Amino acid sequence: MNISTSAVVEARKRDGEAADERPAYVDEALQQSRKVGYQSGLPLVEPEGDHETPQLGESVNDLYEHYVSGSDLFRPDAGSFLKRLAEQPEIHNVEAASSELGPSTDKAEVRKAAQLHGLDIPDGEGVDESSDEDAIRLPSGESVPLAILEGPTDKLVLAQLFSDGLSEEEIARYLSEETDSNVTVREVREAATEANLLGGGGDSLRGPAPRPSDVHVGSGSYDKEPW
């Protein structure tokens, strides 16, 4: 983690707004990423042509319109699509392929279609999740184990996300995505206010800046640098 005093003070002055300047990895982390699962994240088989990458929380449904699924996979012209799907590193078995193709495609159809089109999709089960369910992955790529946090809106996580320049709306969307739950802006604001991470605009801070002893992680405390 990289939480500095100045970054937290700046975040308090912004009072929940996004920073004008922030690391490039933040904007990348706020975009939808590739995921196994129909209409979940970006499609593994990309659509033809140029398209904007949706932000977290935005619909990805239109990006799946070119998908072939169900019994349509048995058509001779479905071979090229299925081949492109099978070549994706995330598609290591029929269950992953079935999951990516959606509820109208069961594993038996994937097996049969792969055989027809002469493709090798191993007959295993299990879908690799890119996200670690036991940790929150920060925009920088670092993971924080959930076991040492008090929940999705733990003050340590919020301090890091505000320091990175995210707005409270962006934090709510980011944490909802990371924890597969519905983290609201209100929850973020309340937790951040309680942790003195939000305090009003300009110099009219409502309370004292958080001290290292205010930011606890489990039984320990975070003391990156003196206040």
Place this chain on the structure above:
Amino acid sequence: MIVTNRGGLSEGDTVSLGSEIVVANAEQERGGLRLMAVSEGSETECVVISTTVQDGDSLDFDGEVLTIQSGPGLSAPTVWSLVDTEVYR
């Protein structure tokens, strides 16, 4: 000539028939599709496929249409066809 009478078929299954179909029909049964055909010529492996169609649709594939069935209720009808497995190679 070769007589084929196979039941329990579903889409994507393969069946062997002669290369020239003299007459063929398909019926949907409880256990799947039943294909009845008389064919001749060298034995050819074919894939059973189906397509739901609407009035005015054009069918564009390299295969042999077996039958068209009305859909249940107000559902669209289904065209059942056979496609030579060589087309998939």
